Structures are given as C-alpha cells and as structure tokens.
Amino acid sequence: MNWRLNICFxxxxxxxxxxxLNLIMGIYFCxxxxxxxxxxxxxxxxxxxxxxxxxxxxxxLTFMGFVLFISSMVIFYSYDYMEGDxxxxxxxxxVLMFVLSMMFLIISPNxxxxxxxxDGLGLISYLLVIYYQxxxxxxxxxxxxxxxxxxxxxxxxxxxxxxxxxxxxxxxxLSYMINDLExxxxxxxxxxxxxxxxxxxxxxxxxxxxxxxxxPVSSLVHSSTLVTAGVYLMIRFNFLLVGSGMGKWLLxxxxxxxxxxxxxxxxxxxxxxxxxxxxxxxLGLMMSILSMGYIELAFFHLLTHALFKALLFMCxxxxxxxxxDCQDIRFMGSLVVFFPLTSVCFMVSNLALCGFPFLAGFYxxxxxxxxxxxxxxxxxxxxxxxxxxxLTACYTFRLIxxxxxxxxxxxxxxxxxxxxxxxxxxxxxxxxxAVIGGSMLSWILLKIPSMVCMxxxxxxxxxxxxxxxxxxxxxxxxxxxxxxSLSMNFIFFSSFLGSMWFMPYMSTRGTYIYPLYSGSKIxxxxxxxxxxxxxxQGMYSVFKSLTVFTQKYQTNFLKSYLLLFFIWFFFLxxxx
Amino acid sequence: xxxxxxxxxxxxxxxxxxxxxxxxxxxxxTLLSLExxxxxxxxxxxxxxxxxxxxxxxxxFLTFGVCEGALGLGILxxxxxxxxxxxxxxxxxxxx
Numbered sequence: 001m002n003w004r005l006n007i008c009f010x011x012x013x014x015x016x017x018x019x020x021l022n023l024i025m026g027i028y029f030c031x032x033x034x035x036x037x038x039x040x041x042x043x044x045x046x047x048x049x050x051x052x053x054x055x056x057x058x059x060x061l062t063f064m065g066f067v068l069f070i071s072s073m074v075i076f077y078s079y080d081y082m083e084g085d086x087x088x089x090x091x092x093x094x095v096l097m098f099v100l101s102m103m104f105l106i107i108s109p110n111x112x113x114x115x116x117x118x119d120g121l122g123l124i125s126y127l128l129v130i131y132y133q134x135x136x137x138x139x140x141x142x143x144x145x146x147x148x149x150x151x152x153x154x155x156x157x158x159x160x161x162x163x164x165x166x167x168x169x170x171x172x173x174l175s176y177m178i179n180d181l182e183x184x185x186x187x188x189x190x191x192x193x194x195x196x197x198x199x200x201x202x203x204x205x206x207x208x209x210x211x212x213x214x215x216p217v218s219s220l221v222h223s224s225t226l227v228t229a230g231v232y233l234m235i236r237f238n239f240l241l242v243g244s245g246m247g248k249w250l251l252x253x254x255x256x257x258x259x260x261x262x263x264x265x266x267x268x269x270x271x272x273x274x275x276x277x278x279x280x281x282x283l284g285l286m287m288s289i290l291s292m293g294y295i296e297l298a299f300f301h302l303l304t305h306a307l308f309k310a311l312l313f314m315c316x317x318x319x320x321x322x323x324x325d326c327q328d329i330r331f332m333g334s335l336v337v338f339f340p341l342t343s344v345c346f347m348v349s350n351l352a353l354c355g356f357p358f359l360a361g362f363y364x365x366x367x368x369x370x371x372x373x374x375x376x377x378x379x380x381x382x383x384x385x386x387x388x389x390x391l392t393a394c395y396t397f398r399l400i401x402x403x404x405x406x407x408x409x410x411x412x413x414x415x416x417x418x419x420x421x422x423x424x425x426x427x428x429x430x431x432x433x434a435v436i437g438g439s440m441l442s443w444i445l446l447k448i449p450s451m452v453c454m455x456x457x458x459x460x461x462x463x464x465x466x467x468x469x470x471x472x473x474x475x476x477x478x479x480x481x482x483x484x485s486l487s488m489n490f491i492f493f494s495s496f497l498g499s500m501w502f503m504p505y506m507s508t509r510g511t512y513i514y515p516l517y518s519g520s521k522i523x524x525x526x527x528x529x530x531x532x533x534x535x536x537q538g539m540y541s542v543f544k545s546l547t548v549f550t551q552k553y554q555t556n557f558l559k560s561y562l563l564l565f566f567i568w569f570f571f572l573x574x575x576x
Numbered sequence: 577x578x579x580x581x582x583x584x585x586x587x588x589x590x591x592x593x594x595x596x597x598x599x600x601x602x603x604x605x606t607l608l609s610l611e612x613x614x615x616x617x618x619x620x621x622x623x624x625x626x627x628x629x630x631x632x633x634x635x636x637f638l639t640f641g642v643c644e645g646a647l648g649l650g651i652l653x654x655x656x657x658x659x660x661x662x663x664x665x666x667x668x669x670x671x672x
Contacts, residue, residue, distance in 0.1 A: 558664055559606075563597040 007092045008079035012072050015099065019068030026061030027444055034058075037109070053169065055109040059299060062445075063232065064106050066303050069433070070224050070310045071099045077314055077426035078216035081321060091131065095220065098124045102225050106232065109171040111159050118155060118197070118229065122148035125226050129213040140212035143508060147206040151196030151230075158189035170237065178243035187244040190237050195250075198230030198283050200257045205504035207280050211272040215317030218272060223279050223313055224306035231286045231302055238295045247291040254288030255384030257281070260501055262391030266398060266473070267487075267498030271316050271327045274399055277500075278353060279309055281388060288385070289368050292375060300445055301364035307437050308352040308360055311430040315346040318423055319403070322416045329399065333406040338416040343404060345427045350400060352434050354393045354466055360438035365389070367442075369462045370452050386465050393469030398477040406479070585623070588616035603655060603662040607648045614641040 029035070035057040043050040075095060082088050101124060105117030122145060130141035164182040165173045177183025194200075199207040210222055221227075234241060234250070241247050261280035268274045282305050290298035319335060319342065320327055336343040352361040372385050410416075418424065487494040496502065532538065592613035596606060618637060625631050656662055 557599055559597055559599050566593050566597045569593075 006079065007089055008075055011092060011096055012076045012079075015068045015072035015075065019065045019072060021065075022061050022068060023065030025056075026058050026065050029056070029061055030058035030444060030447075052113065053110050054107045055171065056107060059235070060106045062303070063299075064103060066306055067099065067102050067106070067225055070306055070430075071095065071220050073426045073430055074216045074220040074310065074314070077219070077317070077423050078214075080420040080422035081216055081317055082214065091128075091214070094124055094128055094131075095217070098128070098221065098225070102229070105229055109169050109236075111155075111162055111168040111170055114233070115152075115155060115159065118193075119152055121197075121226050121229055122152060125210070125217075125221050128217040128221060129210050131214055131217065132212070137212040139508075140206075140209040144206045144210045147196055147199075147203050147507070150203065151193040154189045154192040154196070158186050158193065161185045161189065174237065174239040177240050183240060184244050184246075187237070187240045187246045190233060191241065191246045191250055194230035194234045194287075195253065196230070197233070198227050198287060199280055200230075200250075200253050200284065200287060201260065202503070203507070204257060204261070204280055205500065205507040208273045208276045208500070209504070211270070211276050215272070215313060215320060218276070219310045219313035219317065222276060223309035227279065227283055228286075228302050228306065231283065231290065231298065234287065234290055235295045235299055238290060238293065241291065242293045247293070250291035251288050251381055254284040254286070254291060255381050255388075256284070258284030258288065258388040259384050259391070262388045262395065263497045264500045265395040266391065267494065269329055271320065271329050271332075271399075271403070272313075274329070274395060275309070275312055275316055278312075278392065278395065279305075281392060282309070282353075285365075285368065285385075285388070288381065289372070292372075292377075294368075294371055296445060297364065297368050297371060300441055301368060303441060304352075304360040304364045304438050307430065308349040308434045311345055311427060311434050312349040312353070314423065314427050314430065315342050315349065318342045318418070318420060318427070319346075321420070321423075323410060323414075326410075329402040331409050332403045333410070334404070334408040335416075336404045339418045341418050341424055342427070345431045346403070347400070348431050348434055350396045352438075354396050354470065355389070355462065357463075358439065360434045360436075363438035363442040366462055367446075370454070370459070371450070373454055373458050373461070374452065386461060389462060390465040390469030390472075393466045394473035394476075397470040397473035401474050401477045581623075585616065585620040588619065589613060592616055601663055601665075603652055603664065607645070607652060610648060611645055614644065617641075 035055070038054040038056065040052045041049060042052060075092060078088075078091070078095075082091055085091065098121065101117045101120030103117070104120065105114055108114045108117065125148070126141050126145035129144050130137050159168065161182050162168050162170065164180075165177070170177075170186075173183075177186060196203040207222060207227065211218055213221070241250065258281050261277040261284065265274050265277035265281070268277060282301070286298050286301050286305070289301070318339065319332065322339070323332065326332075348359065352359040355362050355365040369385060369389065372382070377385075499505070592609055595609040596613065600606065618634070618641065621637055622631070622634055625634055652662055
C-alpha cells in the first residue's frame with residue numbers, strides 16, 4: 001500500500017484522527033457528566049441576539065466520533081470500490097460535505113442550525129443517489145429527495161411555531177412545551193419530520209429505492225447517518241415526545257415499520273434491498289424504544305447498529321463488485337469458497353444483527369427487549385417486537401443460505417477473488433469494532449445498571465425467538481421444485497407483504513397519476529384551446545384585421561394631404 | 577395704382593396652388609406647378625417692391641427660388657434612381 005497524495009487517503013486520515021479525538025472526549029464527558037455550550041454572538045441589537053451555539057455533551061461527541069469513524073472507513077473502502085471512476089473526486093467531496101452536514105445536525109441545540117444540517121443531508125443524499133446517471137437512479141433520487149422534502153416542510157413549520165417561545169434553542173424549553181398547544185404542535189411536526197427522514201411507515205418507500213446509490217454511499221448514508229438523523233432528533237426531543245402523547249403514536253408506527261420491513265425482507269431477492277429493509281426494521285426498533293422514553297437504549301442501539309450495518313453493506317459491496325455489478329442473490333451461492341475473509345465479516349455482521357450473544361448487537365438488542373418486557377406494553381407492540389426479532393433472524397439466515405451455503409449459481413468463467421486490499425482493511429477495522437463495540441459501549445454509556453427481574457421463560461424469549469426464526473428462515477429457503485407453491489397459491493398475500501404493503505406504489509404512482517392526467521387535460525383544453533383563442537392566435541388575428549383596416553385608410557395618394565393643407569391655408573387667408 | 581390689380585396676382589397664385597394639389601401622375605408636374613407659384617410670387621413681389629423703390633430685395637428672392645427648383649429636381653432624380661419612375665403611386669405615406 002503506497003500512501004500517495006490521494007483525496008481518499010487524506011480525508012481518511014483527517015476523519016480518523018477527528019473520530020478518535022471525539023470518541024476520547026465523548027467518553028471523558030460521559031464519565032465526568034460534563035456538558036459544554038460554546039456560543040458565538042454574531043449580532044446583537046437591543047433585545048435580539050443572533051447567537052451560534054454548539055452543544056458538546058457525551059451524546060453528541062460519541063455520535064460524532066462514530067459517524068467520523070464509519071465515514072473514514074467508508075472513504076478508505078471506496079478508494080478500491082470506486083476505482084476507475086473518473087469522477088471520484090466529486091464523490092469524495094460529496095461524502096465529505098455529507099459528513100459536514102451531519103456534524104451540523106449533531107452538535108446543535110438550535111432548530112435553525114439543525115435545519116442547516118437537515119437540509120444539507122437531504123440535498124447531498126439526493127446528489128449521491130443520482131451519482132450513477134441512469135433513469136433508475138434519477139427516479140430513485142427524486143423519490144428520496146421528495147420524501148425528505150416533506151419532512152423539511154414539517155421542520156420549517158416547527159421553526160415557525162417555535163417563535164412562540166422566544167428563541168430557537170429547543171433544549172431549554174422542553175419542559176415548558178408540554179403544557180402548551182404550541183408545544184404539542186411542535187412535537188407533532190418534529191415527529192412528522194423524523195418519520196420522513198427515518199423512513200417510518202407512510203414514508204418508507206424511499207429507503208429501498210435509494211439503494212440505486214453506489215454501495216459506499218449506502219454504507220455510510222442509508223445505514224448509519226442519514227436515517228439515524230431522525231432518531232437523533234427524536235432523542236433530543238424525547239422529553240416533549242413522551243410528555244405530549246406523541247410517543248404512543250410513534251410506538252405503533254415504529255412497531256409497524258419493524259414488522260412490515262421484516263416481512264418484506266423475506267420476499268426480496270435483491271441483496272442491497274434486503275439490507276435496506278433490515279435497516280428499516282432496526283430503525284423501527286429504535287423509534288419504538290425511544291417513544292417509550294428509553295433514550296440511552298435507543299442511542300446505544302443506534303451506535304451498534306451503525307457499526308454492523310455499515311460493515312454489512314461493505315461486504316455486500318465486495319460481493320457485488322466481484323460479481324460484475326450483479327445484485328441478485330439468486331445468482332450467488334457458495335461464495336464462502338471464493339471470499340473467505342469477506343465471508344467472515346459478512347457472518348459476523350449478520351450474527352451481530354440477529355443478536356448473537358456477546359457480539360455488538362446482542363448488548364443493545366437484548367437490553368431493549370428486556371426493557372420492553374419490564375414496561376407496560378400492549379399486546380400489539382409486544383407482538384411487533386418479538387415477531388420482528390424472529391423475522392430478523394429469518395431473513396438473515398435466508399440471506400446466509402442464498403449467498404453462502406447454497407450451490408453455486410454464477411458463471412463458471414469468473415474472476416471472483418477477495419483481493420481488494422483497501423476494501424479488506426476497511427472491513428477489518430469495522431469488524432473489530434463490531435465485535436468489541438457492543439460490550440465497550442455497554443460499560444461506558446450505561447452508567448447505572450438497570451434492575452432486570454423476570455421469569456425464566458421471558459428471559460429466554462429473545463433467544464428462543466431468534467433461534468426459531470433462524471431455523472425457519474434457513475429451512476424455508478432451501479429450494480425445491482414444486483408445482484403447487486404456497487406463495488403462489490396465496491399470491492395476494494405474497495405480493496402484499498413482499499412489496500412493502502403496496503406503499504411504494506402509493507408513494508409513486510398514487511401521487512403522480514392524477515396530476516399527470518389532469519395536466520394532459522389542461523394542456524389540451526387550455527394551452528392548446530382557449531388560451532390560444534384569447535391569447536396568442538386570437539389576438540394575432542384581431543390585431544391583423546385592425547391593422548389591415550387602418551392601412552386601408554393610410555394608403556392614400558400623397559396629394560390628398562397637400563390638398564387638405566391647401567384648403568386650410570385658403571381658409572386662413574379668407575378669414576384672416 | 578397697380579395695387580388695385582391685387583386680384584390678378586391672387587388668382588395667379590391660387591391657380592398655381594390648385595395645380596400643385598391636383599391629382600396627377602407625375603412628380604414632375606408637381607414641380608412644374610411649384611415653379612409656376614414661384615414665378616407668380618416673383619411677379620407679385622416685383623410690383624410691391626417697385627412702389628417702395630427697393631427692387632434689390634428681389635434678387636434675394638430670385639436666388640432662393642432658383643435653389644428651391646434645383647433641389648426639387650434633385651429629389652426627382654433620386655426618386656427616379658430608387659423607384660425607376662416618378663409616378664406618385666410608387667410611394668405611400670406608410671413607407672412600407
């Protein structure tokens with residue numbers, strides 16, 4: 001590895017150093033319970049102060065450290081993945097601007113500076129999704145940016161409602177906002193914004209569509225940072241959320257999202273879409289656990305999920321890159337023979353996703369499920385949580401079967417090998433963090449251990465559900481030939497569950513079909529009809545006839561004017 | 577005493593003007609009538625100035641009248657050069 005003066009290596013070094021700095025400072029702040037507000041007064045006029053505030057507490061510093069770490073690994077990885085791309089500088093600069101927007105969002109206690117990061121995230125994720133310039137990427141980018149834009153509108157309305165409190169520093173007003181109508185409005189609008197950004201149930205169709213982006217983008221943006229921005233906003237607003245009753249709504253929405261995407265991932269055959277739906281499922285888990293008030297658990301799961309999901313996307317990227325950009329899992333099989341190191345990382349991240357004991361995901365996920373069992377939940381949410389955990393294991397083991405264990409399905413003349421050294425090195429750092437990250441964070445973040453006391457069957461429930469789900473997933477996906485397939489007999493349910501409860505169709509065709517149809521009617525009756533009659537062609541013919549009429553009376557013999565002049569002169573002389 | 581013959585001069589000028597505004601085909605006829613008006617005016621100014629013994633002023637008048645005739649002929653020539661003839665029908669007020 002020769003360290004040339006490449007934009008990838010320079011940004012990797014910078015981001016890595018910053019991430020280490022932030023992580024160390026975050027742990028320091030967490031243990032000593034320090035919160036730092038750094039303010040810069042821009043303009044001050046009588047009673048109006050324009051102040052730029054930075055909030056540095058353990059949550060923002062730790063989150064920044066993780067984001068910078070993952071982005072440094074992703075940039076290092078993309079040196080190899082995007083090799084041969086002529087516009088790699090633009091790509092790296094877009095990723096760096098994305099990280100900058102995320103920084104703005106994380107360290108701000110102020111709605112306006114969050115908006116700076118929020119809008120920046122939406123814009124740059126659009127630019128990254130349309131990076132490959134074909135029609136599918138364009139339509140995916142349009143779906144992404146317009147869904148995010150709905151949340152931006154709600155955010156701006158929330159800023160307008162926030163004027164009632166005198167400043168936009170929401171951090172200081174959360175306990176006062178519960179009692180007012182304005183606070184309820186702000187809670188509702190912020191929940192709406194977080195629901196669009198984190199792809200909850202009505203707005204979840206953009207996340208699988210945004211997989212048209214390059215894989216490093218998916219690994220950074222759609223697994224760890226962009227979609228967790230909504231969760232982070234809800235963590236910051238959590239006191240208001242729970243106190244105003246929006247938490248009940250968000251619990252159900254998050255639960256439904258978990259359930260829907262878990263079911264959908266079992267029917268998908270595109271590798272990146274399966275991983276996107278698993279991200280969606282974990283996001284639903286984060287949203288529902290923080291709507292119950294457990295913000296440290298949600299934050300914990302956010303961080304560990306970021307680690308293993310970014311790793312999972314990186315492994316998927318290696319596979320896709322070597323298979324000649326084929327993303328269909330029906331063409332993959334026995335890849336463990338060709339990619340030994342990548343398979344290690346793949347398996348580790350998949351098991352961490354399932355909650356395999358003592359990997360990264362276990363600490364956060366198991367603790368979440370135990371806290372759910374201890375709190376007063378309704379049956380529906382309980383079912384959502386545990387059934388979705390089983391479904392997670394189900395699609396994970398289905399994916400492992402298709403990618404690793406089944407018989408070989410690709411071309412026989414291939415050049416698949418595991419020798420992208422930069423990609424491997426990036427993945428190794430991530431797998432190191434994925435293995436030890438969970439236990440590290442559980443020692444650091446959860447300062448006071450919570451008392452968990454429950455009967456044995458409930459304690460074992462998470463493990464039982466996971467193991468059963470895994471078994472079912474593996475066995476159901478072994479391919480047999482049959483003429484009477486169950487999913488074909490119940491084709492409505494299969495298509496309903498497999499296409500995310502038909503919501504993508506509603507988000508795309510449902511929104512454009514009537515405006516497009518009425519637009520064609522307007523075109524034919526207004527633009528090409530009455531507007532032409534009253535406007536362009538009609539006025540043209542009126543003016544033409546008037547001008548012809550006028551010209552008739554102006555095409556005279558010159559002498560007539562002289563005659564009139566003479567008559568006038570004659571009268572002057574006679575009646576002088 | 578020749579002032580009593582004003583009527584004759586008025587009639588001369590009037591007839592010249594009449595011929596000027598009449599609808600004719602050629603520009604040259606208009607110029608001719610213009611020259612006729614100049615000539616009759618010359619006649620009239622002669623008899624006015626003769627009464628006050630200041631006939632030299634008539635020379636000024638004559639010079640200007642001759643220049644005006646020359647100018648009119650120049651216009652005629654340029655019109656023939658551009659339009660090919662000097663008919664009045666070949667140009668109108670709208671210049672289009």
